[in-house]
Amino acid sequence: MTHSDTANNTVEGSKNLLTDGIQVGPAKSDHFGGLNIPQENEFSVRSALLDDAVIMESIEREAFPGVIPLSRISRDITRNNGLYLNAVRRWRLDEKNFKSRLMIATKAEKEDSRFLARVRRSVNQYFLDYINPPRLPPDYIAGFVGLWFVLNEAHVVVIGLREVDRRKGVGELLFISAIEQALVNNSKVVTLEVRRSNDVAIELYRKYGFQKVGLRIRYYSDNGEDAVIMTTPPIQNDDFKDHLFNLTKQHAEKWGWVGRPGYSGPMNTGA
Numbered sequence: 287m288t289h290s291d292t293a294n295n296t297v298e299g300s301k302n303l304l305t306d307g308i309q310v311g312p313a314k315s316d317h318f319g320g321l322n323i324p325q326e327n328e329f330s331v332r333s334a335l336l337d338d339a340v341i342m343e344s345i346e347r348e349a350f351p352g353v354i355p356l357s358r359i360s361r362d363i364t365r366n367n368g369l370y371l372n373a374v375r376r377w378r379l380d381e382k383n384f385k386s387r388l389m390i391a392t393k394a395e396k397e398d399s400r401f402l403a404r405v406r407r408s409v410n411q412y413f414l415d416y417i418n419p420p421r422l423p424p425d426y427i428a429g430f431v432g433l434w435f436v437l438n439e440a441h442v443v444v445i446g447l448r449e450v451d452r453r454k455g456v457g458e459l460l461f462i463s464a465i466e467q468a469l470v471n472n473s474k475v476v477t478l479e480v481r482r483s484n485d486v487a488i489e490l491y492r493k494y495g496f497q498k499v500g501l502r503i504r505y506y507s508d509n510g511e512d513a514v515i516m517t518t519p520p521i522q523n524d525d526f527k528d529h530l531f532n533l534t535k536q537h538a539e540k541w542g543w544v545g546r547p548g549y550s551g552p553m554n555t556g557a
C-alpha cells in the first residue's frame with residue numbers, strides 16, 4: 287500500500303467513520319485546484335487506528351510532559367463524534383525493530399540515565415520484547431490531531447508531535463487536514479483552547495485565521511495556567527477557503543504535497 291493509498295483510505299480504522307456520521311473524505315474539489323507540485327512529502331495523513339493508540343499515548347506524553355491526560359486515546363479514537371488523524375511515514379530500516387518497546391518510549395524516557403530506567407530498558411529489550419512483543423502500527427507516527435464535532439463546531443482537542451519531528455511542517459499539515467475535515471463535515475467554525483504561554487501553537491493558529499475570543503481562567507489543573515479560547519471566522523465563507531487554499535499551496539511548495547483524506551496527489555486531481 288502506498289502512502290497515498292493509505293491517506294485515501296477513508297473508512298480504515300477502529301470504526302466506520304462514514305457510517306458513524308463523521309465523514310473523512312474529499313474536501314471540496316476546488317480546494318485542490320491548480321496545485322501541481324511534483325515533489326511528495328514523506329509524510330501522509332490518515333485516520334487513527336486502534337493499533338496506533340500505544341504510540342499516540344507516547345507522543346502525547348512527549349508533547350505534553352508532566353500533564354496527566356484528560357482522557358484515554360484508545361477510547362477517544364472510537365468516539366462517535368471524534369476524528370483523530372495521524373501524520374505517518376514508512377518505517378526506516380534502522381527503526382524496524384518492531385518488537386522493541388523503545389519505539390514506544392518518549393525521547394526523555396529513552397535518554398533517562400538513572401539506574402532504574404536503565405534496568406527497565408534492559409528488561410524490556412532482553413525479556414519483554416522477546417516474550418511479549420508490543421503491537422505497533424504499520425507505519426511510523428510523528429504526531430496527531432484530534433477533533434470533536436459538536437453541533438456546528440469542530441473543536442481541536444489535541445495536536446502534538448514527537449520532538450524530533452517538529453519544525454518540518456508536519457504540525458501544519460495535520461492542522462490543514464483537520465480544518466479540511468471540518469469543512470467536509472459542514473462545521474461552521476473551528477475552535478480550540480491553548481495555554482496562554484504556548485506561543486508556538488498560538489503562532490500556528492493565528493496563521494490559519496484563528497482569533498482570541500476569550501480566556502478560561504486557571505483552566506489547566508497542573509499549573510493553574512489560563513487557557514486562551516481561539517476560533518476561526520466562518521469557515522464555509524469563500525474568504526476563509528481562499529486563505530486556507532493559499533496556505534495549503536505554500537505548504538506544498540515548501541514541503542511537497544501531502545497525501546491525506548480527500549487528496550491523493552496532483553495526478554489525481556486533474557490539476
Ligand SMILES: CC(C)(COP(=O)(O)OP(=O)(O)OC[C@H]1O[C@@H](n2cnc3c(N)ncnc32)[C@H](O)[C@@H]1OP(=O)(O)O)[C@@H](O)C(=O)NCCC(=O)NCCS
Nearest residue numbers: 349445446447452453454455456457458480486487489490
Ligand atoms: C505546536 C506544534 C504541533 C507545531 O508543529 P510543528 O510541526 O513544529 O510546526 P510547523 O513546522 O508545521 O510550523 C507551522 C507553523 O507553526 C508556527 N511555529 C512552529 N514552530 C514555531 C516556533 N518554534 N516558533 C514560532 N512559531 C512556530 C509557525 O507559525 C509555523 O509557520 P511558519 O513555518 O510559516 O513560520 C508542535 O510544536 C508541538 O507538538 N508542540 C507540543 C505540543 C503542543 O504545544 N501542542 C499544542 C497544544 S494546544
